[in-house]
Amino acid sequence: MDEQALIKAAVGGDIDSFNTLVLNYQSQVYNFAYRIMGEPDSAADATQEAFISAYRGLHGYRGGSFRSWLLRIVTNACYDELRRRKRRPVTSLEALHVEDPTPDAELPAQHQEGPEGYTARQELNQAIQLGLAELPEDQRVTLILSDIQGMSYEEIAEITLTNLGTIKSRLSRARAKLRDYLLAQGELLPSEYRLDNEFA
Amino acid sequence: MKGLNIRLRQTEHERAGKLLSAYLDERVNAREYTLVQKHLETCQDCQDDLATLRATMQALHAMPAIQLPRSFTLSRSMARQPRPMWISPLFRNAMAATAAVCTIIVVGYLVSLNTSLWSNQATQPQPLSVAMDNTTPDTETLASTDIAPAEKAMPASPEATMPARAELVPPVEAPLGAGGVGGGIGGGMGGDAPDATATSEIELMYAEPTATGQASPEAAMSTLTTPTSTQQMPPAAPQPTTALAAANDSATPEGKGADTLPAFTIYLPMLIREQP
Numbered sequence: 001m002d003e004q005a006l007i008k009a010a011v012g013g014d015i016d017s018f019n020t021l022v023l024n025y026q027s028q029v030y031n032f033a034y035r036i037m038g039e040p041d042s043a044a045d046a047t048q049e050a051f052i053s054a055y056r057g058l059h060g061y062r063g064g065s066f067r068s069w070l071l072r073i074v075t076n077a078c079y080d081e082l083r084r085r086k087r088r089p090v091t092s093l094e095a096l097h098v099e100d101p102t103p104d105a106e107l108p109a110q111h112q113e114g115p116e117g118y119t120a121r122q123e124l125n126q127a128i129q130l131g132l133a134e135l136p137e138d139q140r141v142t143l144i145l146s147d148i149q150g151m152s153y154e155e156i157a158e159i160t161l162t163n164l165g166t167i168k169s170r171l172s173r174a175r176a177k178l179r180d181y182l183l184a185q186g187e188l189l190p191s192e193y194r195l196d197n198e199f200a
Numbered sequence: 201m202k203g204l205n206i207r208l209r210q211t212e213h214e215r216a217g218k219l220l221s222a223y224l225d226e227r228v229n230a231r232e233y234t235l236v237q238k239h240l241e242t243c244q245d246c247q248d249d250l251a252t253l254r255a256t257m258q259a260l261h262a263m264p265a266i267q268l269p270r271s272f273t274l275s276r277s278m279a280r281q282p283r284p285m286w287i288s289p290l291f292r293n294a295m296a297a298t299a300a301v302c303t304i305i306v307v308g309y310l311v312s313l314n315t316s317l318w319s320n321q322a323t324q325p326q327p328l329s330v331a332m333d334n335t336t337p338d339t340e341t342l343a344s345t346d347i348a349p350a351e352k353a354m355p356a357s358p359e360a361t362m363p364a365r366a367e368l369v370p371p372v373e374a375p376l377g378a379g380g381v382g383g384g385i386g387g388g389m390g391g392d393a394p395d396a397t398a399t400s401e402i403e404l405m406y407a408e409p410t411a412t413g414q415a416s417p418e419a420a421m422s423t424l425t426t427p428t429s430t431q432q433m434p435p436a437a438p439q440p441t442t443a444l445a446a447a448n449d450s451a452t453p454e455g456k457g458a459d460t461l462p463a464f465t466i467y468l469p470m471l472i473r474e475q476p
Contacts, residue, residue, distance in 0.1 A: 003226050004445075008273040014276060015276060017266075018274065018279075019274060021272075022272055022273045022274065023271075023273065026268060026271065026272045026273075027265065027268055029272075030266065030268055030269075030272070031266050033264075040269055044269055044270070047272050047280075048272050051272050051274060052278055052279070052410070055274055055279050056279070062473050093211060121262070124259055125263055128259060128260065128263060143260070143313065147226075147257050147260035147261060148260050148261070148263050153225075153227060167224050168221070168227060169224075171221050171225075172218060172220070172221035172222065175221050175253050175256055175257065176221070176253070177350050178256055178260075179252050179255075179256040180254055182256065182259075183252065
């Protein structure tokens with residue numbers, strides 16, 4: 001059954017069809033939420049809340065990219081969770097430092113690296129996660145959607161309900177800030193992560 | 201001329217620097233692309249910025265996917281639309297409990313009033329009246345002991361009203377509400393100090409006939425009907441006393457419980473004024 005048929009069945013109350021959609025998107029949604037929130041529990045809460053909201057609000061889906069619609073919902077769920085955490089902060093910076101997310105075992109990168117390379121990459125990933133947390137929320141979301149989720153400017157504009165000029169501006173600032181943060185931490189730019197200076 | 205060139209170069213540097221991110225994404229137009237390319241040929245800082253930005257993007261692209269902690273499929277209970285608050289069983293139970301408690305309080309209060317009225321009726325079987333209604337012009341002051349004007353202002357049978365009123369009025373110290381009822385009975389029994397400004401004249405006027413001193417019904421009545429300036433009472437409509445007394449008399453000629461609620465309603469503002 002294709003996606004639109006699943007959506008139509010889910011709108012009619014077929015929860016199994018909706019759960020098929022959940023299975024298709026839950027990894028992407030959770031990873032997106034995790035990068036925004038910076039820790040697994042809040043990310044799981046936001047993800048679950050987003051899927052519940054999506055099911056209950058399916059009648060408001062007006063076609064277009066279901067993934068974009070879903071990511072817009074999870075973005076809002078993350079904003080809500082971040083506001084709750086601002087009111088009642090529960091996670092310290094130290095907790096973020098010791099956070100050790102479980103990488104997906106299927107990723108080939110870890111298998112190709114030696115122990116030292118793997119450790120260096122882990123440290124870099126943790127530094128990036130901390131650097132993301134330093135960004136304003138709108139820049140953080142834009143940067144994650146673009147450079148981690150690999151979405152186009154148009155998709156990001158659809159998800160964040162902004163225009164392309166705003167996306168360009170947010171991305172430029174976010175990348176520059178994260179770059180400066182990583183340079184200050186001494187984590188950025190191991191030579192293996194550099195590309196040739198030639199612009200493709 | 202040299203300064204102008206430096207300024208133009210600075211402006212170009214800033215514009216190129218802002219375009220580097222979009223340049224890496226190939227989201228610049230032809231004019232912007234030319235500008236950045238031309239500037240990069242001569243600006244080492246921008247070349248470094250471009251390299252570090254590119255490395256940052258590479259590091260972000262290389263971020264590993266995180267393993268799911270669990271499945272996020274929905275159960276039927278999770279998918280169910282939440283009920284409005286007023287439909288939820290918890291809210292309904294709470295409202296029912298609150299209503300039950302309020303009912304018990306009100307009923308208990310009314311029963312205690314009726315019981316005390318009836319017990320007093322056994323000793324003073326005269327009908328009630330609202331002669332000391334604070335809406336009458338004569339009740340604007342309650343502290344005077346001048347009996348003569350009071351007798352002129354009395355309704356048809358003022359003496360019939362006095363004993364029962366003592367049962368209705370709580371002492372001035374007693375808080376309003378159900379808790380004030382019992383205190384009102386005891387407080388009314390002991391009213392014997394008409395000269396004390398801190399003491400409610402209401403106590404005096406509702407004092408039991410067995411009380412000593414000026415707390416007799418006649419004296420108490422006089423405090424109700426004699427105009428003085430020691431206590432400010434709201435102005436009243438013309439002749440409400442007799443009208444209400446007549447209504448009460450006609451409705452309950454024996455002055456029983458049916459008189460209780462209207463009478464208390466009338467006295468409530470007086471009681472509030474007497475609170476310290």
